[in-house]
Amino acid sequence: MVLIVALLSLLSLLSLGAAYGTLSDDTLKKLPSPGDEFDIKNGAILAPILRTRVSGTPGNAAVRQHFLDFFKSQLPEWHIELHNSSSETPTSNGKKVPFVNIIATRDPPGSHPGEVGRLALVAHYDSKLTPPGFIGATDSAAPCAMLLHAARTLDAALTKKWEAGAADDLEEQRGLQILLLDGEEAFKEWSDADSLYGARALAEDWEFSYHPAASTYCTPLDSIDLFVLLDLLGSAAPKVPSYFATTHWAYKSMAKIEQRLRDLRQFKSSPNHPARMAKRKNKKPRKEPNFLPEAAKSDHVFMGGIQDDHLPFMARGVEILHVIPSPFPVVWHNMRGVEDDAEHLDMDTVEDWTRLVTAFAAEWMELEGFFDPKAQGRAAYTDKTEL
Ligand SMILES: [Zn+2]
Incomplete structure (x- = not known):
């Protein structure tokens, strides 16, 4: 019995692995950088998110509008699509607070929703009610910005791939989904009832939203091949463990890309990046402080996970890659007196995560050969809400 289980899991690993397309060194080196768009004061993508955005408040609505x-x-x-729900909270005095998740999906042209397996990239956009003025730059303004930038880079390549006719292959229809979730934070004290408001409502609704009969995927939950949740990213020197045995293979894929990006000197936060090397006397290469240091760990050693938006999805059988550092950044919830605000972001680290997540998704979507190097020179996006 054990052997059969092992064989079955090996087969599923092989089938998933076979569809995964490695990016060339050249493509890795040319992935566009967020540049000015991630400026914390005026950046068109990041700056509008760096404000209080507690669920049900005007700040939350303004950030949603920005997205x-x-x-x-x-x-x-x-x-x-906007997914609406509402719930009382421990601080709402019997009133219902609205929670609005944003679901952004790009499927192959002409595909039927029940036939597309999707990579879901996920972060929460609400901020914590207390302490007053809490910004949550790593929690999760920066991850939201990473996803917007990644989505745009991937979108251009997906368009090229599908224009080239690669979507005609009906055997495998792959789509990309960005979930920007509301109501992750507790209003008073973290508990099953006071947290994950948006994620719980969405997972519950999707469990019973059926695609047409005889679809390959029964519900939008089934359609998620992998749920990649980013949280608490943007502080320097993060260490993200591999939390789940069933997605350790995906963790290893991401870790491999990280190592390649470091070897290619594309990681700005690396002590061996040319810009940092130029500034120091001792030119001896230093050990790379990998964000994902557990690629080599044994497949049997997995600790418990961390409570976050993936839980209601995982409880319904969705495969999860949880990209959250452990230990948490020192700025977490301002518990140690260090603000989790714009000024405490390590922008090289933010940029490195963006490049890494983009490359991971690009390999997943098999986009090698479809990136346009000229796209780097595109006119910078200006956020209209600032005009
Ligand atoms: Zn938080």
């Missing part, structure tokens, strides 16, 4: 404007102007091919 919607971004998709409308930059990614018009994406299908955008």
Whole structure:
């Protein structure tokens, strides 16, 4: 019995692995950098997120509008859906607080929703009610910005791939989904009831939203091949463990890309990046402080995970890659008196995560050969809400 289980899991690993297309060194080196768009004061993508955005408040609505404007102007091919729910909270005095998740999806042209398996890239956009003025730059303003930038880079390559006819292969229809979730934070004290408001409502609704009969995937939950959740990213020197045995293979894929990006000197936060090397006397290469240091760990040693938006999805059988550092950044929830604000972000680390997540998704979507090096020179996006 054990042997059969082992064989079955090996077969599933092989089938998933076979569809994964490695990016060339050249493509890795040419992935566009967020540049000015991630400026914390004026950057068109990041700056509008760096404000209080507690669920149900005008700040939350303004950040949501920023995302919607971004998709409308930059990614018009994406299908955008708002998922609404409401709930009382321990601080709402019996009133219901609205929670609005953004679901942005790009499927191959002409595909049927029940036939597309998707890579879901996920972060929460609400911020914590307390302490007053809490910004949550790593939690999760920066991860949201990473996803917007990644989505745009991937979108251009997906368009090229599908124009080239690669979507005609009906055997495997792959789509990309960005989930920007609301209501992750507790209002008073973290508990099953006071946390993950948006994620719980979405997972519950999707469990019973059926695609047409005889679809390959029964529900939008089944359609998620992998749920990649980013959280608490943007502080220097993160260490992200591999949390789950069933997705350790995906962790290893991401770790491999990280190592390649470091070897190619594309990681700005690396002590061996040319810009940092130039500034120091001792030119001896230093040990790379990998973000994902557990690629080599035995497949049997997995500790418990961390409570976050993936839980309601995982409980319903969705495969999860949780990209969250352990230990948490020192700025976490301002518990140690260090603000989790714009000024405490390590922008090289933010940029490195963006490149890494983009490359991981690009390999997943098999986009080698479809990146346009000229895209780097595109006119910088200006956020209309600032005009
Ligand atoms: Zn938080």
